[in-house]
Amino acid sequence: MLAMAIIGGAIIAVASSVAQNAPAASAAFSQCAVCHSIDGSNGTGPTLLRLIGRKSGAVPGFRYSRAMKSAEIIWDEATLDRYLTNPQELVPGNIMPFSGVAQAQERADIIAYLRTLR
Amino acid sequence: MAKKLPKRSVVIVGGGLCAGLVARQLTAKGIEVLVLERGGDHALGPEATLPNQRDELRWDRRQGLMQDWGRETYALRHSRANESLPIRWMEAFLPGIGVGGAASHWNGAAWRWSEYDPVLRSRYESRYGKAAIPTDMLLQDWGTTYGELEPYHDLFEQLFGLAGKAGNIKGTIQPGGNPYEAPRRGEYPQKPLEMSEADIIFQQAGEGLGFRPFPRPAANSPQSYVNPDGQRLGQCQYCGHCERFVCEAHAKATPDTLLYPMLRKRSGFEIRTHAHVLKVGYDRRAKRATGVCYLDLNSGVEYEQPADIVVMAAFTMSNTRLLLLGGIGEPYDPATRRGSVGKNFCYQTTSGVSVFFKNRWINPFLAAGASGTVIDEFNNDNFDHSALPFLGGASISVGVTNGRPIRTRSTPPGTPRWGTAWKKATADWYAHSFSVDAQGSCYPHRENFLDLDPDYADAYGLPLLRMTFDFRENEVRMSDWVTRKAGEICKAMSPDSMGPVAGRAGPFDTRQYQTTHVTGGTVMGAEPTSSVVSPHLQHWDAENLFVVGASVYTHNSGYNPSGPLAALALRLGDDLVRYVERPRML
Numbered sequence: 001m002l003a004m005a006i007i008g009g010a011i012i013a014v015a016s017s018v019a020q021n022a023p024a025a026s027a028a029f030s031q032c033a034v035c036h037s038i039d040g041s042n043g044t045g046p047t048l049l050r051l052i053g054r055k056s057g058a059v060p061g062f063r064y065s066r067a068m069k070s071a072e073i074i075w076d077e078a079t080l081d082r083y084l085t086n087p088q089e090l091v092p093g094n095i096m097p098f099s100g101v102a103q104a105q106e107r108a109d110i111i112a113y114l115r116t117l118r
Numbered sequence: 119m120a121k122k123l124p125k126r127s128v129v130i131v132g133g134g135l136c137a138g139l140v141a142r143q144l145t146a147k148g149i150e151v152l153v154l155e156r157g158g159d160h161a162l163g164p165e166a167t168l169p170n171q172r173d174e175l176r177w178d179r180r181q182g183l184m185q186d187w188g189r190e191t192y193a194l195r196h197s198r199a200n201e202s203l204p205i206r207w208m209e210a211f212l213p214g215i216g217v218g219g220a221a222s223h224w225n226g227a228a229w230r231w232s233e234y235d236p237v238l239r240s241r242y243e244s245r246y247g248k249a250a251i252p253t254d255m256l257l258q259d260w261g262t263t264y265g266e267l268e269p270y271h272d273l274f275e276q277l278f279g280l281a282g283k284a285g286n287i288k289g290t291i292q293p294g295g296n297p298y299e300a301p302r303r304g305e306y307p308q309k310p311l312e313m314s315e316a317d318i319i320f321q322q323a324g325e326g327l328g329f330r331p332f333p334r335p336a337a338n339s340p341q342s343y344v345n346p347d348g349q350r351l352g353q354c355q356y357c358g359h360c361e362r363f364v365c366e367a368h369a370k371a372t373p374d375t376l377l378y379p380m381l382r383k384r385s386g387f388e389i390r391t392h393a394h395v396l397k398v399g400y401d402r403r404a405k406r407a408t409g410v411c412y413l414d415l416n417s418g419v420e421y422e423q424p425a426d427i428v429v430m431a432a433f434t435m436s437n438t439r440l441l442l443l444g445g446i447g448e449p450y451d452p453a454t455r456r457g458s459v460g461k462n463f464c465y466q467t468t469s470g471v472s473v474f475f476k477n478r479w480i481n482p483f484l485a486a487g488a489s490g491t492v493i494d495e496f497n498n499d500n501f502d503h504s505a506l507p508f509l510g511g512a513s514i515s516v517g518v519t520n521g522r523p524i525r526t527r528s529t530p531p532g533t534p535r536w537g538t539a540w541k542k543a544t545a546d547w548y549a550h551s552f553s554v555d556a557q558g559s560c561y562p563h564r565e566n567f568l569d570l571d572p573d574y575a576d577a578y579g580l581p582l583l584r585m586t587f588d589f590r591e592n593e594v595r596m597s598d599w600v601t602r603k604a605g606e607i608c609k610a611m612s613p614d615s616m617g618p619v620a621g622r623a624g625p626f627d628t629r630q631y632q633t634t635h636v637t638g639g640t641v642m643g644a645e646p647t648s649s650v651v652s653p654h655l656q657h658w659d660a661e662n663l664f665v666v667g668a669s670v671y672t673h674n675s676g677y678n679p680s681g682p683l684a685a686l687a688l689r690l691g692d693d694l695v696r697y698v699e700r701p702r703m704l
Binding site: 095099 | 162166167168169341342344350352353355357366367368
């Protein structure tokens with residue numbers, strides 16, 4: 001419960017600061033952009049357009065790992081924060097070649113940016 | 119009968135690093151470019167996606183991304199007195215197939231060469247006298263200078279997001295960088311990669327001996343990076359599947375990540391994959407290239423593709439072979455020393471010393487391709503050769519990389535080569551060993567050259583390229599000397615045990631991988647009698663034919679060859695813009 005509260009708190013704090021800081025959000029996202037499109041097309045990774053609220057492993061046409069297909073996660077601020085902290089901890093065996101984002105602020109920036117992709 | 123296609127403005131043979139860079143410059147100015155690539159596209163294939171990307175057996179041991187030796191190989195003899203034989207399976211060097219070429223499966227070591235490399239003959243003559251260069255060592259200047267190439271080095275490094283530490287900014291030596299570095303205009307675009315335990319051990323030992331170690335310039339991106347074209351690199355994950363692999367994280371700067379996806383969106387750019395060029399057409403009377411003949415490997419149909427301008431940007435060996443097959447220029451004859459095509463064929467002179475530490479964790483599986491620490495004190499002519507019986511030298515480095523389970527089995531001297539004791543030693547030492555490597559220069563020798571094999575042909579009935587090559591006295595002496603230097607550094611590390619200290623010696627063995635750095639065959643120079651192309655890479659006997667790649671190098675240096683090759687390709691792109699505006703000898 002404590003962890004959730006802290007995560008929730010961080011998100012709220014950041015969501016308001018991000019509203020004034022869109023460049024930081026898109027800069028933090030640039031580390032994702034090499035594999036993930038924001039225009040609905042799949043590349044090395046699935047598109048991140050309309051990710052928030054989506055079920056894991058659900059973009060049509062993208063070939064997911066078995067781990068991601070069976071993860072049964074709804075992508076929201078909390079699950080994304082956990083996933084971005086350490087992708088292999090939340091979804092062991094997933095095949096995204098990325099070790100995670102250590103800074104909480106940077107994760108919040110990425111998530112804030114993902115919220116704008118509707 | 120080949121089917122004739124409509125004429126194109128610029129046709130480039132080979133879809134690798136050079137072609138991508140030339141095409142970038144040309145299409146930016148609205149000039150149409152057609153690239154013909156013999157392989158397919160790696161993007162999103164099993165080689166570029168997990169989990170298959172990590173298949174060491176498929177991509178590394180079985181060479182899944184390399185030239186198919188059953189279709190086209192090379193013949194070898196060690197001297198003119200021997201008979202040549204075709205190489206059925208090549209390990210020594212690895213030409214790539216597919217979009218991106220060998221720069222798709224490279225490790226990412228991206229050097230600028232020494233400032234004096236393009237004027238090496240003049241340098242040695244002025245420092246040691248004309249008699250210092252043996253008569254059978256065919257060193258010659260490039261006809262261009264480092265200064266002319268520097269802006270293009272800088273552009274390439276920005277485009278490929280190189281990670282490193284400058285050692286010489288505009289003549290001022292920088293602490294932590296290579297003090298022997300050619301002067302550069304500024305820092306590298308990115309900071310160096312993380313240091314490994316082996317780097318730290320080597321750095322301490324090197325500094326203790328008075329050397330100045332520095333991080334190897336690398337095209338493995340330590341952070342996500344956006345280049346001046348808006349193309350992106352991901353962050354290196356230190357996965358250890360770099361050389362011989364496509365990077366699925368797009369963290370290795372390659373033409374297939376940074377150039378071709380962008381070029382494909384430009385109007386006027388076209389790449390045809392599975393287009394295997396058989397011949398460059400040549401009109402002897404007009405002294406012009408007419409175009410190329412290629413085989414569509416998907417349909418089996420042969421096409422004739424006429425062109426205003428032909429650019430040869432294939433692998434070193436293919437550039438030379440296609441000129442020989444087309445009868446363009448005079449083949450080199452070592453007996454008379456006449457002719458230039460096939461001359462100055464060089465390789466690289468490498469050696470290494472293994473070290474073993476019981477109590478240090480090296481973790482060789484955790485590595486970027488080109489991360490490493492280097493000393494340059496004994497490279498090329500960075501030291502005084504006047505009392506030494508050789509010319510040239512080597513960079514000495516550690517680079518714990520590609521420590522995959524099949525490939526990396528380092529055991530101390532005296533370990534049995536099979537059985538329980540070998541298994542135990544492998545398990546005991548895997549995480550506790552590395553090697554100190556010498557990557558040495560290789561200078562042109564009168565008797566090292568390329569020509570067409572009189573007996574053996576490829577799958578299409580065309581003569582194989584024949585290497586007449588061996589490590590000659592100069593290289594053997596150089597390697598012996600620099601390997602001893604590497605051994606002294608190893609001793610200074612106080613390892614628990616050490617492998618043998620032995621330099622490279624002949625005979626050249628194609629079963630052992632060294633590097634993919636074969637150079638020469640279509641060398642550049644200011645004199646038409648001793649070179650194939652001009653300093654602007656324009657063929658002396660065909661004004662509209664250009665050759666680019668390591669095949670234009672007159673010697674090989676103690677560095678990886680990709681940096682100058684990329685700079686030459688970018689400059690050629692700009693030269694071709696001028697040529698298209700007003701065709702002439704540049």
